[in-house]
Amino acid sequence: MDTALQDSVTTPAKKKAWAKRWWLKPLVFLVALIPLVSLVYSLLTGQLGPNPIEVLTDETGEWALRFIVLGLLLTPLRIWLKKPWPVQLRRMIGLFAFFYVVVHFSIYLFLDQQLDLAAIIADVIERPYITAGTVAFLILIPLAITSNRRMVKRLGKKWQSLHRWVYIAACAAVVHYVWLAKGDRIEPFVYLAIVMFLLVVRLKRVIA
Amino acid sequence: MAKIDWTKLAGIRSSEITDPALFARRRQIMQASVALGLSGTIAAPVLAKGENGTPLNAKITKSELSTDEEPTSFETATTYNNFYELGTDKGDPARYAKSLKTEPWSIVVDGECDAPGKFTLEDILKPHAVEERIYRLRCVEAWSMVIPWNGFELGALLKRFKPNSKAKYVAFETLNDPELPGMSRPVLDWPYVEGLRIDEAMNPLAFMAMGIYGNELPNQNGAPLRLVVPWKYGYKSIKSIVRISFTEKQPPTSWNKSAPNEYGFYSNVNPDVSHPRWSQAKERRLSGDTSGLAALFTSKIETKFLNGYAELAGPLYADMDLKKYY
């Protein structure tokens, strides 16, 4: 049932339903840009405090994770609501997740580490939280590349098994967060619980 | 809506604008320039910001042990803090500073000493002349500041309580007030506790601060009295002290209890011993010029062994393996 091809608008009935909701995608697109705009604005107005690199890293990391979780939520949402629109947003949300990860990683690479390759390699090897983040990032790359309609068609069934890796990426991203948080913080475990819940929902459907 | 401050973006140092030490001089210059009809655009916020602190009512002498590096701005040092009792966000301590009640304040001194007791803050402070010590402060999170502390040597304070021969360590405890906004969550095992070996505590670098930049210590910086141990990571410099105990055994310390494989009892700044989360080889110096885009591109600096205080603090660890005792 859960084929990605349902994303594409095929039947005339679906076409009509979609035409009525023409505003949804542009709206979600604009809303998804708000975190970026607000960060840039705060940066330019000097509101990020004495350590802006830290704030930028943390904020983009959190938004990346939120979009990943939101993306995972869309398929079950379609089933619960019995409406098609959540899945129609899936590609865009997924790409926004990837976008925020890329910004997050670029800040790490260019601003935090200032391209100190030796330090970066040591980080990836020695610091488990960086290893986990890198795993999540590497998994997301092929998913982002194959997210367009042409690739969906071309890969057929393989597309689905490939894109199930997003669950592994989500787990790695949450582990990244759990391992980097200092002290007994609640937030990483809230994300952990949500991802675990969505994973269980998903596995149930696969088994059933 | 906040306005984009182009002077800041252009890299005009906010430390020059906000440091209370420079404030008086600036005001003179300003008055002169007003008289000449030259009053500039940068001058306006100077007054507002300079008035943040309450000047200490004491004669302050300079110290040979001060660094001549440029101090971090007062604003940065008082708005970017780790003080988990007031919240885990760096801005929380300044945001919720008012919830910390520092009057009345007393400190209990107990354990292996001949003159224990419960002392008012005044009792504690009175006999000590106030010095300025400009020290580097290195956080385990790989950032650092340069802060002019005001206070007196820890050793001079401890000697007043006549520690006995069993006093091998000194333990410190922070205020335990469940009303504080950060304490409702068990981020750490409250109250916050720290400790030093007695010879570390008696080292001339170990300092008790009741002020910064010639001002009374703001609550977010650990008012009314805090420890400053410049060759150790920042969390050793315990804030808002309510108890000092002399012990025979090594006392527990909060971060060590929370994650023993990450935070040791000694916690000496050491670029060669990396923390599981942060390489300790380099640090980002937070100068105060941080709302400018320049802050995004300033290079990190190499972290020095014992935070550059090896000459005085190094002998404490002459025959110890600091990789093992991290």
Ligand code: HEM
């Ligand atoms: C899917 C990929 C990733 C996600 C979802 C993600 C998410 C996050 C989150 C949620 C945080 C914590 C924010 C906070 O404390 O409020 C964070 C912090 C961080 N991430 Fe990532 N991250 C990812 C990949 C990476 C990669 C590839 C790197 C670098 C190689 C990286 C480096 C960092 C660093 C350095 C921090 C800050 C750690 C600190 O506070 O000390 N992340 N990330």
